[in-house]
Amino acid sequence: MKKKLLALLMGTSLVMGLAACGGGNDNTKDKGGGTETASAGDAQKIFDQKCSGCHGGDLTGGVGPNLTKVGATLSKDDILNVLKNGKGQMPANVVTGDDAEKVADWLAAKK
Structure with a gap:
C-alpha cells in the first residue's frame, strides 16, 4: 500500500512540476492592435511568465x-x-525566438 501511495505522490509531483515549467501565454497569434514583442527591459517579465x-x-x-x-x-x-x-526535467522551447535571446542575455549577466 505504501508503495502505491508513494508512486501516486511522485507521479503527481512530476506532472505538476512539468506543468508549471511550460506555462505562459502563446504570443504567436496576431491579436491586432498593439504589438506583443518584448523590449530589452522585459526579460524579467518573460522569466516571470515562463x-x-x-x-x-x-x-x-x-x-x-x-x-x-x-x-x-x-x-x-x-x-x-x-x-x-x-x-534534465526542463522541456525544450519553453522560451523561443527574441524572447529567448533577451532571457539568455539577462541570465548570463547573473554572476
Whole structure:
C-alpha cells in the first residue's frame, strides 16, 4: 500500500512540476492592435511568465535549479542551448525566438 501511495505522490509531483515549467501565454497569434514583442527591459517579465514556476520568482530555484549566479558558469550561448533543447526535467522551447535571446542575455549577466 505504501508503495502505491508513494508512486501516486511522485507521479503527481512530476506532472505538476512539468506543468508549471511550460506555462505562459502563446504570443504567436496576431491579436491586432498593439504589438506583443518584448523590449530589452522585459526579460524579467518573460522569466516571470515562463520560468518562475520552476526556478522561483527570485531565481533561487524550486523544481528547477537556482539561477541566481547562472552567468558565472554558463555563457549566453550555453543558456540559449538549454532554452532550445531543454535539460534534465526542463522541456525544450519553453522560451523561443527574441524572447529567448533577451532571457539568455539577462541570465548570463547573473554572476
